[in-house]
Amino acid sequence: MERARDGMNDAHIIIIGTGWAGISAAHSLLEQGVPPHLITMLERAPHPGGRAFSFADEKRGLTLDNGQHVLLGCCDQFARLLSQLDIRDAYRLQPLLDIPVFCDGTWGRLSSKRLAGALHLLPGLLTYAHLSPLERVRLLRVAPSILRPNVAALDSISFGAWLRQNGQTDRAIGRLWDLVGTAVLNGHADEVSAALAAESFRMGVVSGWQQARLGLFTRPLGDLATEAITKLQGLGVEILFNTAVTELQIRNARVTGVRLRGGDMFAAETVVAAVPHDALLRMLPSRWRDDDDFAKLQSLSWSPILNAFVLYDRPVMRQDVFASMELGGMFVFNRAALLGLSQYAGRWLSVSISAAHSHRGSEADELARKVQSALAAALPEARAAQIQTCKLVWQPHATFLARPGSWSARANPTTSVQGLLVAGDWTNTGWPASLEGAVRSGAAAVEARLEPKLSLTS
Numbered sequence: 001m002e003r004a005r006d007g008m009n010d011a012h013i014i015i016i017g018t019g020w021a022g023i024s025a026a027h028s029l030l031e032q033g034v035p036p037h038l039i040t041m042l043e044r045a046p047h048p049g050g051r052a053f054s055f056a057d058e059k060r061g062l063t064l065d066n067g068q069h070v071l072l073g074c075c076d077q078f079a080r081l082l083s084q085l086d087i088r089d090a091y092r093l094q095p096l097l098d099i100p101v102f103c104d105g106t107w108g109r110l111s112s113k114r115l116a117g118a119l120h121l122l123p124g125l126l127t128y129a130h131l132s133p134l135e136r137v138r139l140l141r142v143a144p145s146i147l148r149p150n151v152a153a154l155d156s157i158s159f160g161a162w163l164r165q166n167g168q169t170d171r172a173i174g175r176l177w178d179l180v181g182t183a184v185l186n187g188h189a190d191e192v193s194a195a196l197a198a199e200s201f202r203m204g205v206v207s208g209w210q211q212a213r214l215g216l217f218t219r220p221l222g223d224l225a226t227e228a229i230t231k232l233q234g235l236g237v238e239i240l241f242n243t244a245v246t247e248l249q250i251r252n253a254r255v256t257g258v259r260l261r262g263g264d265m266f267a268a269e270t271v272v273a274a275v276p277h278d279a280l281l282r283m284l285p286s287r288w289r290d291d292d293d294f295a296k297l298q299s300l301s302w303s304p305i306l307n308a309f310v311l312y313d314r315p316v317m318r319q320d321v322f323a324s325m326e327l328g329g330m331f332v333f334n335r336a337a338l339l340g341l342s343q344y345a346g347r348w349l350s351v352s353i354s355a356a357h358s359h360r361g362s363e364a365d366e367l368a369r370k371v372q373s374a375l376a377a378a379l380p381e382a383r384a385a386q387i388q389t390c391k392l393v394w395q396p397h398a399t400f401l402a403r404p405g406s407w408s409a410r411a412n413p414t415t416s417v418q419g420l421l422v423a424g425d426w427t428n429t430g431w432p433a434s435l436e437g438a439v440r441s442g443a444a445a446v447e448a449r450l451e452p453k454l455s456l457t458s
């Protein structure tokens with residue numbers, strides 16, 4: 001790391017983090033015509049992908065993701081980035097939204113039709129088996145507010161409170177709004193901001209049938225990040241793994257570079273910090289932590305996601321995906337079938353439980369038993385089948401929790417420190433913490449480089 005020790009290369013742009021925000025920032029810089037040799041990405045971990053990574057289950061030779069991820073058809077910037085990096089066959093979109101939902105021993109279905117605008121949901125909602133006819137009709141009362149959410153007014157109340165104000169019963173909240181909302185926002189209806197929830201439903205579910213289609217990954221997440229990083233490297237971007245930034249160097253309210261673990265300095269006139277909000281706070285010199293742009297980040301907290309990877313001795317699941325009200329709401333994926341591993345199709349499942357705080361205190365054995373019985377409740381063939389492996393993967397810091405008030409706590413890409421840009425799923429993209437939000441944030445940070453003090457949502 002000679003150059004780092006010399007500290008001479010101040011035209012350099014450093015991107016801290018090789019998650020999807022960092023990858024997107026690097027790609028956007030290249031699109032802006034920045035020469036690749038001026039871009040360096042510094043990554044603490046030995047691999048790229050950040051919170052969307054994979055690892056091997058050595059015993060079975062299977063690749064696990066840190067958590068099952070899905071997309072929606074509205075995630076157009078993530079799709080665009082993949083296509084521009086020529087990353088193929090990453091996921092497939094359902095032709096139309098179609099998610100079987102298991103609740104109290106019976107099946108319903110969240111589905112969509114090829115009808116204009118929000119009408120695509122109407123036939124499915126009016127026949128949704130888990131709600132009474134009156135509850136289904138009452139769903140329509142929320143539609144006008146979701147089609148044009150008043151974000152400023154809604155951010156102070158919870159999604160749950162707002163739904164009740166709009167005539168939704170607790171049953172309707174649990175069996176529909178919370179089931180979907182928790183998967184999207186990683187927080188339950190009574191925990192999350194009505195503004196972000198309404199905006200997410202507007203963008204992802206209500207705006208049209210194309211946007212609402214579910215995207216199911218057909219390759220491990222880690223492979224996608226590795227391929228993206230390899231492409232960037234091939235274009236000439238320098239990427240250093242196992243390289244943690246410990247402090248941002250700031251002089252006269254201007255970023256001058258970064259300090260690395262071990263003490264090396266790396267000079268740069270622009271730094272894109274594409275790291276989680278708490279990592280950014282840790283690397284700021286203490287005098288800057290109380291600055292308005294950064295102090296508000298202290299109010300953002302984390303929400304966990306629990307994944308269980310379950311391998312049966314025989315096929316137990318035929319569909320690609322279903323949702324269940326068991327365990328407070330969970331989504332189940334036919335992981336092997338999605339990845340094209342025919343020998344495990346229907347046998348190797350991935351169970352995702354968002355906002356999983358209530359399970360945090362449970363012992364692993366007890367949790368595994370609960371997951372198994374929740375699967376057996378919905379899948380008759382699972383009742384007689386033997387489980388060969390059940391691996392639990394906890395991600396305590398999966399996403400920030402979008403509490404009421406969090407809309408204004410999210411940071412804009414430019415900061416009070418000249419040359420310091422921030423990116424990440426927690427920044428003010430108007431999107432929930434997601435791959436799409438991360439990609440948008442990286443592009444927005446790079447855009448803001450040329451347009452100081454840009455507000456993403458203004």
Ligand SMILES: Cc1cc2nc3c(=O)[nH]c(=O)nc-3n(C[C@H](O)[C@H](O)[C@H](O)COP(=O)(O)OP(=O)(O)OC[C@H]3O[C@@H](n4cnc5c(N)ncnc54)[C@H](O)[C@@H]3O)c2cc1C
Pocket residue numbers: 016017018019020021022042043044045048049050051052066067068069070071243244245246274275276279283305306307395397398399423424425426433434435436438
């Ligand atoms: C279990 C789980 C399930 C999820 N499900 C979905 C889903 O279904 N759909 C969806 O869209 N999103 C989902 N998400 C969220 C999605 O993964 C994140 O929103 C997205 O990956 C965040 O990307 P990012 O680049 O903003 O941050 P990160 O991915 O966190 O990237 C930040 C990078 O910065 C690095 N870094 C941190 N500190 C330093 C330092 N000091 N020096 C150098 N490098 C540093 C980190 O190692 C990391 O690589 C899920 C997340 C989890 C954990």
